[in-house]
Amino acid sequence: MADVLKSLNLLEVLKESMDTNKLSDVKDAIEDLLISRINVGVVGDRCQEKTTFLNSLRGLGVGDQGAAVHPSTVAPEEVAGYPDPKHTDFRLWDLPPIQNTSPFDPESYMDKYKFARYNAVFMAFTDSLQVNSVKVFLEARSLQNKTVYFVLLVSDKVKTLEEKRKAGLEVLTAQGVAVPKVYVVNPSCLEKLDFPGLLEDVCLDLPEIRAHALLLALPTLTQTLVTQKKEAFKALVWAAASLSGGISTLPVPFVASMVDSSVGVRILSKAQLSLCLDNESVDRLARSRGIDPARLKALRTCTLSLEVSKGEVKKRLAAAEKEVSTVSSRLVQMAMPRQACSASKSFAAMLQALNAALDDMAADAAKIVEVVQQEGR
Incomplete structure (x- = not known):
């Protein structure tokens, strides 16, 4: 539970809102966690590697409906x-390459392509890093935009990737970038090379809600990502359970219908898609890895x-209500706001039922990831 409480600082805000009877704030926060838009831009030449990268970020392969095509x-x-x-x-945007011309005005490029609307931007290249790309990066940093990253797209067969990374770092250093970073990414197999580290850095730089949205939208590629997704959903469960646990003791009319099994269905349905457990996601993953x-x-x-x-969720909630004594009173007191402690049975039942469901679903996702990593091509 401690890890869950740490996973979203928003939980402290939610507890405060419950204490002050601001149930509408809690409900809005749940909606924000379930539906949080994020826009990611990818700058660079419209080459095969970039096309594959755009598709892999959405769990798609060549020929899948909605996949980017090459030539563009x-x-x-x-x-x-x-x-x-x-x-x-979650929406990806394919931005045109930055022209290697002189003179070059980075501000004009950023204005033309509405750079500020993207929550994160990947500056992709496959060979040499262009100076004008660095100028756009520095202009973004001058505007306090930290979520811009240089990504070198390579395949496993490229033996010179470290040389290319080194050359890119030298360009960044020569242009005055204080802490240069170039992430080497295999566009067709994101779990390899530097992409996990890139994702970690992006999530640290993004506002919490946006990081949450990005994590949940990306395909489930690694065991670490399975765990992160599970913890994010458990934080969401805490918010929903807190609202459920508090409604009967707070004098707010027409609130009782706000949280019921339908919320559980929404959370677990999103979890199923996020963990890539639905048939379509499994089929795509199997095709891409030759399994x-x-x-x-x-x-x-x-x-x-x-x-x-809904039937399965109701069954689990009913079973949890009979077993709420297994949830420690200390846990309930820690998590529930003061006025709602007498309603802890409802809180504990929802918390226990949905968390147990998430544990089971995440375990299935972890098994799939393990087989793909061991047997996939």
Whole structure:
């Protein structure tokens, strides 16, 4: 539970809102966590590596519906938007390359392509890092935008990747970048090389809600990402359970219907998609790694991994109500606001039922990731 409480500082705000009877703030926070939009821009030449990168960030492969194609059908100076097929609040933008011309005005490029609207920007390159790209980076930093990153896209077969990284770092240093970083990323296999470290840095730099949205939208690539997603959803469960636990003791009319099994269905449905447990996600992952889809699907032993139904959620909530005594009173007192302690049974039941469901679903996701890493090509 301690890890969950640490995963979102917003929880302290939620507890304060419960203490002061601001239930509408809590409900809004739950909606923000369930639906938090994030825009990510990818700058660079419209090459095969960039196309693969755009698709991999959405868990798509060549031929999948909605996948970016190469050669690009977008005009050279236009921006292309790529919505995520499962997470409508996550959108990738393919930005045109920065021209290697002199003189060059980075501010003009940023204004033309509305640089400020992107929560994070990946400056992608496959060979040499251009000086004008560094100028855009420095201009973004001067505007207090920290979420801009240089990404060298390579394949496993490239033997000179460290030489290319070194050359890129030298360009950054020569242009006055104090702490230069170049992340080497395999666009077709994001779990390898530097992408996990890049994701960690992006999430540290982003506002908490945006980092939460990015984590939940990305395909489940590593065991660490499975754990991070599970903890993020448990924080969301805490918020929903707190509202459920507090409603009967707070004198606010028409609040009782705000939190019921339908909220649990929404949370677990999003968790199923985020953990890539739905049939479509498993099929795509299997195809991309050359594994029989049936092999991965057989690893899903939790009913909710296959389908999230209101009936199953109600059954789990009812069972948890009979076992709330197993939740320590210390946990309830720590998590619940003062006025709602007498309603702790409702809180404990929802917390226990949904957290147990998340543990089971995350365990299935972890098994799939393990097999893919061991047997996938």
